[in-house]
Amino acid sequence: MPSYEPINALVRGLTVLEVMSTQEAFSVKELHARTGMPKPSLIRILETLIATGYISASGDPLRYRLSPRCLLLSSGVNRVSVLVDRITPLLSRFQSEIRWPSDVAVFDRDAMVIAATTRRPGMLSINRQVGSRVPVATTGVGRAYLAFLPEPQLMESLQTLRELTATPADVNGFMDILAQVRVRGYSVSDQEHHPRVRTIAAPIFDEGGVVAAINIIALSEVITIAELEDQYGSQLTELAKEMSVRPGCSG
Structure with missing residues (x-):
């Protein structure tokens, strides 16, 4: 509040x-x-x-x-709507190929908001729906998004997160995590947000820069984080590039 x-x-x-x-x-x-x-x-x-x-x-x-100026108030929402329309068929195809569910999430000040998902009721018994808010610092989608922000915007976002959520607790350590994300091209979250969940996530870009992130969500008792990276890391980053307005952009 x-x-x-x-x-x-x-x-x-x-x-x-x-x-x-x-x-x-x-x-x-x-x-x-x-x-x-x-x-x-x-x-x-x-x-x-x-x-x-x-x-x-x-x-x-x-x-x-x-007046037409009111359209400016919806430009950010329209950006997300255009994104969802563009990536929905690709997201469905990807889920049918890998079987694990995925979310596409966008940043909203103190949380990542799920804009599209292939989760179904009962899948993983960890249900999220479009509009659900998840943490930024501990999730794959949050890390993948933050890692590819321009530095001034990144520092401003981290300051806001610290003020509103007290995370990340260790800013220097978190900056090291983001640096690793930029090197790999995707992020990992190994049971940090939920004890049963491991995720990897990659950034999605449009003409304005990073706009969202897509993850793969897997059960920790079924697959290790190393196996998740080895089996799906390349596929995920290629899909994120395909979803981006500028294919091949990696930040």
Whole structure:
């Protein structure tokens, strides 16, 4: 839980944008009815959104509309959506070839969020679904993602992780782990996130750099980490390259 109270003015502004996304245009009266906000407050919010370019107003009486600038707010989400559309067939094919399940995960400040998965109910008895959040520092997908960030972005991300999750505990040691990931081209997590799970993971790139990571998840009682690397390391890195917008990019 955050240690501070939400900024009410920001919450109200976001509420107005959400309501306005449901139809083409609104009057102040209609927005008042939908949001329950006092009209003076609502007008100040609308004028602020006009000044920042997120909405426009025209007509008599005035009707308010979202502007194209609002598309900027969804650009990161669209980036993930495009990724998922691109990699889903490849992910399904890969699972049929190797039998072990895989996740594709994206970074979200203090966690990796599963964007696509081939896990099925009962598989491994360790179920994750799209939208599940997993740690960054102890998972293969987290390490594979962080290892290929530009250094300024990496240091900023590590600082945020330390503030929000107190991990990694040993930053210098963790930097050594990331250096090994860059040399190998993939990361390993040997029962560090879950005692029954070993994973290897590789980065996925788009035009903007590393955007996600894909893993292979295996049961620790069935396969050693060395066997997992030997049997699937090359296949995984090749798949990650195939999933990347720039095939062959390795960071």
